[in-house]
Amino acid sequence: MNSDTDRLWSWEEARDSCLQRLQEAWGYGSRVAKPGIPYVIQGAAAGITFVGGLAGIQGVAYACRISCASPHIGPLFGMVGVGLASAAGGQVSKAVGRWQAGLEPWPREGLAAIRGEEVLLDAALGILAYKALGGMFKNVNPSDLRYPGSFARSSIAANGAQYSTVKQRKDIVSLFRRYGCHHCGRRTGECIGDHMPPNKFVWPEGTRSKVVTASQNVFVKALRQVTRRKGPARTNSGTLKAAERVAQRLFPQCTKCSEKQSVAVKLGRQVLVVHKRLGLPESCYYAGVFAGLRHYVDPTIERRRAHKTDGPTRHH
Known part of the structure; x- marks a missing residue:
């Protein structure tokens, strides 16, 4: 009888010890990963916007009868599309960063607050990243x-x-x-x-x-x-x-x-x-993430900056 009771207690102690270690590991992992969550959110927002933008560009190319085999105009149109999708991803990432800081995603000025040099820099960064990751501009177009x-x-x-x-x-x-x-x-x-x-x-x-x-x-x-x-x-x-x-x-x-x-x-x-593929995209489609991460700002600094420019307006 005593041996059965001792065995039961040993199982309960092992279970409790295992659960405690799992909780400690979870807590440690949460503390380590928490600072990186804003990066992931902004990068994901920019990446999704980039891929969606390229899908829209492909639709425009389809309507204009431009394909990946079209000489000259095909690669040029694809490069412009990559730039536009990157610029859009950068602006969405910036808006998400303001939202994470407890601010209105878009400033009061609306589109007037978007700076031209910022858009051009995002577009150039996206184009360079897309090419560096093995992408070919002509392949943005339909087949x-x-x-x-x-x-x-x-x-x-x-x-x-x-x-x-x-x-x-x-x-x-x-x-x-x-x-x-x-x-x-x-x-x-x-x-x-x-x-x-x-x-x-x-x-x-x-x-x-x-x-x-x-x-x-x-x-x-x-x-x-x-x-x-x-x-x-x-x-x-x-x-x-x-x-x-x-x-x-x-x-x-x-x-x-x-x-x-x-x-x-x-x-x-x-x-x-129109080409479409389920599953993980090719490496070049992660180019939009780079433009998004460029806009990451610590939420505290973002709030201070917004207080000086927009005033104390916050979202609810």
């Missing part, structure tokens, strides 16, 4: 199904116009799970190996000579940017003498984009796809 998409990160060599082999299909599935569809970014569902350039562009039908059109030249330039490989597009002179061709690549593609692509290539028409 054109006739060309390599915004997520064309990696590919494998194709066997001419032939369909992929068993080994190639395994490699394509692996790339699909890692990078997603090179047009829309989808990582779930079935996938195929997408010939880039499409077979219709590289292997023209008929025996008459077919000169590569200007639009296909644009494609070749876009493909070379991805593969870093040189080579002219193939021409078919009937006898196939002096015929040269681009080294085709296989990119992972979801079945939905494949169905839309077949129509786009057949009609030679621009069909844009």
Whole structure:
């Protein structure tokens, strides 16, 4: 009887000791993490605003028919979009900082209180951070199904116009799970190996000579940017003498984009796809956090500063 009682007490003591240690660890962790919470909140607010801003810029590019394959205007439009999204993230972070200090998020002057040099600095910081983290400005825009998409990160060599082999299909599935569809970014569902350039562009039908059109030249330039490989597009002179061709690549593609692509290539028409991806974003999408953290100010200092400029107004 005594042994059972002693065993019960030993279990209760161990339980109480464990709970006490957990409470002490929780208290210590809270004390250590508490000073960093304002940083996290402001950085998160700026990051979410940045990603939302890029989504809006992509919508504008879609309406203007600008894609990641558009020469010159594509990268320029993307860079401007990154700058605008960064500037917006910086202003939201600043407002959140005022809110954490117990002040009105926006000053009484409204938009008039925003300083131009501050906005330009946030935009420049976001652009530099986006590029430093491996981002490409053209990939902010939607994908054109006739060309390599915004997520064309990696590919494998194709066997001419032939369909992929068993080994190639395994490699394509692996790339699909890692990078997603090179047009829309989808990582779930079935996938195929997408010939880039499409077979219709590289292997023209008929025996008459077919000169590569200007639009296909644009494609070749876009493909070379991805593969870093040189080579002219193939021409078919009937006898196939002096015929040269681009080294085709296989990119992972979801079945939905494949169905839309077949129509786009057949009609030679621009069909844009808005890219979206669930899960953690790529590293370049954290660029907006840097502009947000630049605006962090200790709440006490923020209140003193606001008292001098705005007066003692506070939010409730």
